[in-house]
Amino acid sequence: xxxxxxxxxxxxxxxxxxxAVDRIIPEGPDSxxxxxxxxxxxxxxxxxxxxxxxDHRIIFESVERP
Amino acid sequence: xxxxxxxxxxxxxxxxxxxAVDRIIPEGPDSxxxxxxxxxxxxxxxxxxxxxxxDHRIIFESVERP
Numbered sequence: 609x610x611x612x613x614x615x616x617x618x619x620x621x622x623x624x625x626x627x628a629v630d631r632i633i634p635e636g637p638d639s640x641x642x643x644x645x646x647x648x649x650x651x652x653x654x655x656x657x658x659x660x661x662x663d664h665r666i667i668f669e670s671v672e673r674p
Numbered sequence: 675x676x677x678x679x680x681x682x683x684x685x686x687x688x689x690x691x692x693x694a695v696d697r698i699i700p701e702g703p704d705s706x707x708x709x710x711x712x713x714x715x716x717x718x719x720x721x722x723x724x725x726x727x728x729d730h731r732i733i734f735e736s737v738e739r740p
Binding site: 657 | 676698700722724725
């Protein structure tokens, strides 16, 4: 199966948001709905920083800069 | 290998832009650099409409609306 793990990056720190993600669709500006192969859903706020599909990694980053 | 095929959608029509994509990184507003597992690179202009990773599909759509 070719799902990916979705991370939210804050500087160098990466937080795992959802594992085994199958589907990602935009919900609005900088908002994305994630659905895992198990049917779990989460919404993530941010922009895509990088996708590394062979490594099963998709990294988002927060848009807000304090 | 868990690469994906990248398509550009225009209404219902989908055009295959690059097969076996491993890495996708943003280059600018609505511009993305694609790199396949064979090292081939292409730039695609558009926004992400949907990612269907288990189906190896990532669909972009053009931003310009005539």
